[in-house]
Amino acid sequence: MKRIDAIIKPFKVDDVKEALNRAGVSGMTVTEVKGYGRQKGHKEMYRGAEYFADFVSKAMVTVVVEEEVVAAVVEAIVTAARTGNIGDGKIFVGDVERVIRIRTGETGKDAL
Amino acid sequence: MITKFKQVLYAVAALLVGLPATAFAQEDTLSAGDTAWMITATALVLMMTIPGLALFYAGMVRSKNVLSVLMQCFAITSMVTVLWVVAGYSIAFGGGNDWWGGLSRAFLADMGVDTLSGTIPESVFMTFQMTFAIITPALIVGAFAERMKFSAMLLFMGAWLLIVYAPICHWVWGGGWLGNKGILDFAGGTVVHINAGIAGLVCALVLGKRKGFPETPMPPHHLGYTVVGASLLWVGWFGFNAGSELAADGTAGMALAVTQIATATAALAWMFGEWVFHGKPSVLGIASGAVAGLVAITPASGTAGPMGALVIGAAAGFFCYLAATKVKRALGYDDSLDVFGVHAVGGIIGAMLTGVFAAESLGGAGLGVEEGGIGAQLVVQAIGVSATVIYTGIMSLILLKVIDMIVGLRVTPEQETEGLDITLHDERGYNL
Numbered sequence: 001m002k003r004i005d006a007i008i009k010p011f012k013v014d015d016v017k018e019a020l021n022r023a024g025v026s027g028m029t030v031t032e033v034k035g036y037g038r039q040k041g042h043k044e045m046y047r048g049a050e051y052f053a054d055f056v057s058k059a060m061v062t063v064v065v066e067e068e069v070v071a072a073v074v075e076a077i078v079t080a081a082r083t084g085n086i087g088d089g090k091i092f093v094g095d096v097e098r099v100i101r102i103r104t105g106e107t108g109k110d111a112l
Numbered sequence: 113m114i115t116k117f118k119q120v121l122y123a124v125a126a127l128l129v130g131l132p133a134t135a136f137a138q139e140d141t142l143s144a145g146d147t148a149w150m151i152t153a154t155a156l157v158l159m160m161t162i163p164g165l166a167l168f169y170a171g172m173v174r175s176k177n178v179l180s181v182l183m184q185c186f187a188i189t190s191m192v193t194v195l196w197v198v199a200g201y202s203i204a205f206g207g208g209n210d211w212w213g214g215l216s217r218a219f220l221a222d223m224g225v226d227t228l229s230g231t232i233p234e235s236v237f238m239t240f241q242m243t244f245a246i247i248t249p250a251l252i253v254g255a256f257a258e259r260m261k262f263s264a265m266l267l268f269m270g271a272w273l274l275i276v277y278a279p280i281c282h283w284v285w286g287g288g289w290l291g292n293k294g295i296l297d298f299a300g301g302t303v304v305h306i307n308a309g310i311a312g313l314v315c316a317l318v319l320g321k322r323k324g325f326p327e328t329p330m331p332p333h334h335l336g337y338t339v340v341g342a343s344l345l346w347v348g349w350f351g352f353n354a355g356s357e358l359a360a361d362g363t364a365g366m367a368l369a370v371t372q373i374a375t376a377t378a379a380l381a382w383m384f385g386e387w388v389f390h391g392k393p394s395v396l397g398i399a400s401g402a403v404a405g406l407v408a409i410t411p412a413s414g415t416a417g418p419m420g421a422l423v424i425g426a427a428a429g430f431f432c433y434l435a436a437t438k439v440k441r442a443l444g445y446d447d448s449l450d451v452f453g454v455h456a457v458g459g460i461i462g463a464m465l466t467g468v469f470a471a472e473s474l475g476g477a478g479l480g481v482e483e484g485g486i487g488a489q490l491v492v493q494a495i496g497v498s499a500t501v502i503y504t505g506i507m508s509l510i511l512l513k514v515i516d517m518i519v520g521l522r523v524t525p526e527q528e529t530e531g532l533d534i535t536l537h538d539e540r541g542y543n544l
Contacts (some may be wrong), residue, residue: 044331046172046396047450048437051329 001096001112003064004073007033007089008081010059019080020063024075028060039087058089064096066109143231149360150232150240157243161250162189164348168341168403169254172396172449175333176531177258178541184253184262188269192246195273200245201238203278210289213282230358240355241281248277248304254449255312256319258330259528262536268511272311276507280307280500292482295496296470296489298367299356301411301463302500309456310501311508313447319511319521321446323528335396342399346375349406353405353413363477367413371406374416374425378405381429386437389414397433404432404454408462415466424465428458448474460497467493 008016013030020028041054064091065073074091082088101111135225166185169180192200199218208214217223220238229237249269283290284297297303297417321454323328332338353371357364382401387393409421410426416424436453447453467489481488512521522528527535 045390045392045394046331047400048390049326049331051331052331058470 001064001099001109002067003062003091003094003096004070004077006061006077006081007035007058007091007093008061008077009083009087009089010057012081012083013059013061015080016061016077019076020061020073023076024069025063025065025073027063031060031062033058033060037087037090062110064099066112070085080083117515118468140228140231142228143234143359146231146359146361147233147236149364149539150236150355150358153351153355154236154243154248155349157247157355158189158238159241160345160348160352161185161247164265164341164344165247165250166341167337167346168399169257169338169449171334171337171339171341172254172332173257173543174330174531176533178333178533179537180262180532181253181536183256184265185250187262187266188250188253189246190218191266192249192273193242193484194244195270196242197238200273200278201241203274204245204281205238205241205286207287208282210292211283211505212279213286213288232358237358240358244300244304244352245273245277245281248300249273249307250306251304251451251455252312252315255316255447255451257448258532259319259322259522260315261520261523262532264515264519267515267519271511271515272508275511276311276504277303277307280503283499284496290492290499293492293495294482294489295492296415296466296480297411297463297496298414298466299353299410301407301459301466302496305407305410305455305459306463306500307459307504309452309454309459310504312451313445313456314505314508315512316445316447316452318509318516322448323525326441326444332396336372339395339399339451342402345406346402349375349410349428351400353382353410357414363414366417366477370421371409371413373418373421374409374412374428375402377422377425378402378408378429381405381426382433383429385430385433400436400450400454401429401433404428404458407432407455407458408465410459411463412469413475415470415480416471417477420465420469424462427465428461431461432458463493463497464490 006016017028035058036054036056039056041052041056044051044053061077063073070093074093077091098107098112100107150468166182169185170181173181197220199215201220202215202217203213206213206215206217209279223234223238225235227234233458274443281303281527282288284295285291324330331544350368354364356366357367379398379402382404383393383398386397405425405428408424409416412420412424435457436450440447440450440453445480468474470479471486471490479486479489483491515521523532523535
């Protein structure tokens with residue numbers, strides 16, 4: 001099983017959600033995060049004091065799926081989240097050791 | 113030839129005509145209209161502190177310190193109330209000499225239900241003046257925000273009220289030497305704003321800069337509060353200025369009008385200043401401009417006419433903008449919420465222009481000095497400004513040094529980093 005963390009622009013969350021549903025992924029976790037890469041922050045000014053807010057607000061969509069569907073899921077996320085402008089985000093794919101469904105105690109594939 | 117009968121008739125007629133005249137030449141009686149207005153004005157001025165000023169400041173500090181500001185304003189309101197009735201009112205308005213009103217009216221001696229002050233109950237006059245005594249120390253809070261010990265703050269404000277505010281109040285309004293010189297300070301340009309503004313600067317310099325200032329960004333955490341606070345200040349200020357007439361009459365009406373005019377003009381002046389020099393107008397700017405205008409029109413509200421108000425507002429908005437942004441940045445002191453930049457600078461501009469626009473030739477109600485024209489009035493205004501600056505500057509410094517020795521003024525660096533709400537009050541402003 002693999003964990004896919006997709007850091008995307010916040011307004012793309014709904015599009016990514018729809019795309020994941022169409023790709024057969026029925027559950028996900030969304031977190032509000034801040035960060036920066038090549039997209040710089042923005043300037044703010046309060047009574048003459050200028051601040052550079054480096055961190056930009058993003059959303060992180062996390063799903064855990066079986067290895068066989070990773071490529072299709074990543075493709076779905078990329079297509080939905082891309083705008084072509086700097087700041088579109090990144091996707092990280094990693095291993096997941098174990099998955100447990102709390103209500104029933106099922107593990108592994110049955111818990112996804 | 114006049115007969116004896118006609119002589120007597122004429123004498124009786126003269127007496128009857130004279131009687132009503134003598135009947136009216138007596139002391140003031142209670143005016144229901146004046147009293148109703150002054151009770152209302154008192155409520156409006158109290159609202160300026162809680163929650164007007166409290167929210168104005170609270171929105172500008174970081175979220176970890178939001179409660180500390182609200183706590184300071186509320187505590188000052190409560191403490192000053194008690195100290196005012198115990199001694200403050202007497203020191204300010206108890207008669208006395210040119211410098212000190214004395215303690216003959218301590219504990220509000222000789223004030224009963226029917227005691228009058230002019231055409232209003234003295235209880236109302238006393239409470240109205242109390243609300244001014246409340247807001248003046250509360251203004252200073254902005255200068256030392258986010259780093260002062262609560263105990264030190266209470267000690268400082270309590271002593272400052274009795275040793276600095278009440279005497280200066282006496283000098284200008286309580287029958288003291290500045291009032292006798294003919295100074296024009298209708299609602300407190302010197303007594304309230306220059307006083308608090310200079311004391312604020314002294315506090316900022318003595319306490320020192322906030323940890324991380326100016327490299328670390330410390331943007332306002334909730335400008336929504338600040339705008340709500342500024343709006344409450346604007347509306348409440350009608351009580352502050354128009355109420356200072358102590359009557360419901362034409363002067364109060366004009367004070368209402370010039371207050372509105374100067375405030376709006378100043379708001380625009382700051383907004384346009386920012387637009388030109390920085391590139392964009394801001395909501396913190398327009399709100400600050402409005403406050404600057406309110407400050408500057410305060411001493412002039414009983415004497416300036418509408419056109420004078422336009423000039424006073426424009427000057428205050430523009431120069432306070434420069435003081436709070438460019439000058440502060442250039443000199444490097446951490447007057448966190450611009451108490452000096454808005455209240456001292458705005459107060460001085462207002463106090464001096466009051467001397468100009470009181471002149472009847474400029475639409476005013478008349479100068480305070482008997483002779484010498486605007487020039488002589490400006491001299492008196494300058495004396496008042498200087499006396500206030502010097503007295504409050506020196507006394508505030510002494511009080512701070514003494515209190516520093518007793519309890520210490522500043523919180524520890526760790527407390528400052530974690531935030532005053534949790535470290536001084538065991539509370540969190542936001543439990544979302």
